[in-house]
Amino acid sequence: MSRIITRRRFLIGATMTASALGLSGCDALVESDRTKSVLKIAEGFSMKTQRFLLGDNALAREFTEADLSPVFRANGTSMPDNPQYLDWMNQQFSTWKLDVGGLVDKPMQLSLADLKALPARTQITRHDCVEGWSAIGKWTGVPLGALLKTVGLKPEARYIVFHCADEYEKTLDGTGWYYESIDLVDAFHPQTILAHTMNGRDLEVAHGAPLRLRVERQLGYKQAKYLTRIEAVADLGRLYGGSGGFWEDRGYEWYAGI
Amino acid sequence: MATIDAGVATGRTVIYRHSLLVRLSHWVNVLCMTVLLFSGLQIFNAHPALYWGQYGADNDPSFISMEAVEDGDKAKGVTRVGSLSFNTTGVLGLSQVDGEATARGFPEWLTIPSYQDLATGRRWHFFFAWLFVINGFIYLAYGLLSRHFRRDLLPAGNELTPAHIGHEIVNHARLRFPKGPEARHYNTLQKLTYVAVIFLLLPLMILTGLTMSPGFDAVAPWLLDIFGGRQSARTIHFLTAFSLTAFVVVHVAMVILSGVFNNLRSMITGYYAIDHGDIKGDKL
Numbered sequence: 001m002s003r004i005i006t007r008r009r010f011l012i013g014a015t016m017t018a019s020a021l022g023l024s025g026c027d028a029l030v031e032s033d034r035t036k037s038v039l040k041i042a043e044g045f046s047m048k049t050q051r052f053l054l055g056d057n058a059l060a061r062e063f064t065e066a067d068l069s070p071v072f073r074a075n076g077t078s079m080p081d082n083p084q085y086l087d088w089m090n091q092q093f094s095t096w097k098l099d100v101g102g103l104v105d106k107p108m109q110l111s112l113a114d115l116k117a118l119p120a121r122t123q124i125t126r127h128d129c130v131e132g133w134s135a136i137g138k139w140t141g142v143p144l145g146a147l148l149k150t151v152g153l154k155p156e157a158r159y160i161v162f163h164c165a166d167e168y169e170k171t172l173d174g175t176g177w178y179y180e181s182i183d184l185v186d187a188f189h190p191q192t193i194l195a196h197t198m199n200g201r202d203l204e205v206a207h208g209a210p211l212r213l214r215v216e217r218q219l220g221y222k223q224a225k226y227l228t229r230i231e232a233v234a235d236l237g238r239l240y241g242g243s244g245g246f247w248e249d250r251g252y253e254w255y256a257g258i
Numbered sequence: 259m260a261t262i263d264a265g266v267a268t269g270r271t272v273i274y275r276h277s278l279l280v281r282l283s284h285w286v287n288v289l290c291m292t293v294l295l296f297s298g299l300q301i302f303n304a305h306p307a308l309y310w311g312q313y314g315a316d317n318d319p320s321f322i323s324m325e326a327v328e329d330g331d332k333a334k335g336v337t338r339v340g341s342l343s344f345n346t347t348g349v350l351g352l353s354q355v356d357g358e359a360t361a362r363g364f365p366e367w368l369t370i371p372s373y374q375d376l377a378t379g380r381r382w383h384f385f386f387a388w389l390f391v392i393n394g395f396i397y398l399a400y401g402l403l404s405r406h407f408r409r410d411l412l413p414a415g416n417e418l419t420p421a422h423i424g425h426e427i428v429n430h431a432r433l434r435f436p437k438g439p440e441a442r443h444y445n446t447l448q449k450l451t452y453v454a455v456i457f458l459l460l461p462l463m464i465l466t467g468l469t470m471s472p473g474f475d476a477v478a479p480w481l482l483d484i485f486g487g488r489q490s491a492r493t494i495h496f497l498t499a500f501s502l503t504a505f506v507v508v509h510v511a512m513v514i515l516s517g518v519f520n521n522l523r524s525m526i527t528g529y530y531a532i533d534h535g536d537i538k539g540d541k542l
Contacts, residue, residue, distance in 0.1 A: 029370040030378060042385035051474040058476045063312065071317035126312060126488060128472050130376065132305035133315035134488050216474045251377030257473025258384065 024093050031177040037048040047255035055179035056185050060216035068199065069135040072127070074206035077178065080226055093210040098194075102161070102231035105152030112196065112210050118142045121193050129220040130252065141195035145188040148232070153184075157232035160187045161239060162213050165226035168246055180224035181236055181254075182215055191216040194227065209256045219256035221247045273442060275530035282407065283397040284525055290390035291502065293382055298368040298499060300379030301361070306351070306363030308496055311426055312487035321493060324351040326361035333359060391464060410444060411453055417446040435516040441532045451505070466495035 029035055080086075088096040093112050101107040122140040148160070161181045169176035186192055192215045196203055203209045208225025215222050222245070236242065241249025248254045271368070271499070276284075305322040307314075314320065321340065326333045335351025337344045348354070353365035355373070366372040370382050401407040416422065426447050436445055468474045469481040469491035485491040513521045524530035 027371050027373070030382075036381070039381040041386045042381065042388050045388055046384060046473075050477065053477040054473065060472060060476045061482060067312055069313045069315065069318070071315075073315040073317065101413075126472070126489065127317075128470075129305070131382070132301065132470075132492060133307075133309075134313045135315050136313045197372045217473045219472060245375075249306075251375075253380070258471040 007089035007174040009212065014190060015148050018194045019180070024204075039092070043253045046253075046258045050255075054217070056188075058217075060125055060191055063126065063136050065124065065138070067104055067124065067136050068138060072135045072137045072199070072207070073129075073133065074204075075129060075220065075224065077168055078206040078216065082165065082167060082168040085226065089205060091207070096210055096228075098211060098227060099229040100147065100151050101229070102233055103154040103157040104148075104232050105154065106150075108151055115142055115211065119146065120197075121190070122132075122197075123191055123193070123214070123216070125191070125214070125216045127132065127220050127223065130247075138199045139195040140200075141193035141211075141214065143190065144192045144194055144213075145190070145195070147230075148187060153232050156234045158159055159183055159236055159244070161231040161233055161236070161244075162224040162227055163231065164224050165228050175240045175249065176246075177240065178224060178226070178246045179240055180213065180246070181233075181239075182209055182213075182222065186215050186217070189215070189217070217257055219253065222244065222256050269534045271532045271534070272529050274528050275524045276491070277400075277404070277406070277530050279397070279400045279404075281394050281525055281528060283400075286389065286393045287397075290386045290393065291506070294387040294390060295378045295503065297382040297386070300369040300371070300374075301376060301383060302496065303363040303374060304376040305380075308493040309484070309489040311489050314489035315521060322496070324363045326352040326359075333361070341349060370468065387464075387467065394460065394464075396462075404523060408441060411449050411456070413446050413449045413453075417449070422446060433515055438532065438534045440463060451509075455502070455505055459498055459505070462498045463495065463502070466491040466498065470495065479518060 006011060007230050054163075056062075058142065097109045097111055098115065099107075099109055119142070120140050121143050122138065124136060124138045126134050126136050128134050144160070159181045161185075163178075164178040165177045166240070167176050168178045192213075195214050196210060198207055201210060208227075211227040213223055213227065214227040233239070236244040236254075240246075243249045244254045268293060306325065307316075309315075309318055310321050315386075320338070323338045324346070325336055326457075327336050333352055334345055335347040335349065335353065336348040337350045347359075349362065349365055351361070352359055353362050354360070354363065355366055362374070369379070371378055377510040401411075423446055426445055430447060435441070466485060468478070469485050470488055475482055475488065481491070482488065487492055520531050
């Protein structure tokens, strides 16, 4: 998602445009809060309709080895630049641990070796970037549902939040760290996995080493990379920008099934 | 199309041509298709390249692309279609934003919003896609139940002969439009065009649009087989939008050439005046 224009950049651009030329009538309409809230109706409509048609367990198409993209485009952060991540990377992620906590009965910490020892699912699926391009890759990882059953969700848990090791936008208040969230329908979907292996090899740094989320019925920005912590929560409003994800905080839909 | 015989003495008959529902759904459609086109170009600009097959990204061969390339110390906009390459500087691939040449698929005067903002483009696109689909279903139900399709749009057998169609094409090319009784109903070219738009192009837009949705692909994986993959569907979506735009250009030209006031009135009030043609002068 390196080329998605962030709200910050667009605001700078928009302000310059507005001051230089005066906003055209069309753009003024686009930027009104009322317009935005009306347009948001469509997201709820799309999600409810798709969920109704999908049921909980309809599968995304799985492809064959022959369908794999020759080059799987890396997107978003391709090399986190914080010292903690570099330290993990330099030790082949042997010191990295995944923290599973929040509204769970038995919080856990798992090393990469622990995760690799768990039963895994392998799937060849299509990754669809919100920009329009697609790539097909083969992913192997731990079904998230199985892990959540092990730690035990508390009854009030509604969403699973994925915290990441990449600060995608440098901000003073820390709201530029990448994160994502899904609800329990997607969390317990059989194809929702924590992938440690891609195309038969350890996940590369550009693709989110050592662990990334695959939630196959949604767009690319939901597939959070560089996972460090999984947190079960009751609501999303208090995290970061409050909309449930890095791109969601910047205007994109939380439900990215379309 | 109930007839109200008024103004016979002047050689004109005013008929009730378009029902309220047809008029309303027409104008809702105008709004939806306008927003869908310009917000669609905004979405296209996020990745101005089209592919064929299940996947497609920067390293895969594209079928159509727009990009800015270095040309000496300046940049130029290049649009590629297959193996053909065109210099489209100023419009496609490279255009002015705030007085500065900027890499951009379509120029700012063709996108909603004008500046690069994929998130907002998507919000507009999906909202109006819903409105368009709801409007379309209401129109389809009405068209079937009221026999509008059968009565007004289905060509009769004798209208489909090559001689008849050939004759109409010649008349259209000469801008000679039907008068008298023949003007009471759509001519064959109109019927065929409207049938193609309503039952082929618009459903194709919806289905290829849905095929791009990863969620909907899980609901209906057969869409991927019909269109040959998500990236093929994206390409067909674009080409069909282009076809619809061409239709609208011809449609509006015909509206203007065959009596803009009478045509607009009929799509607003429902009433359309027919010139009998046997009395000279009185041209609308």
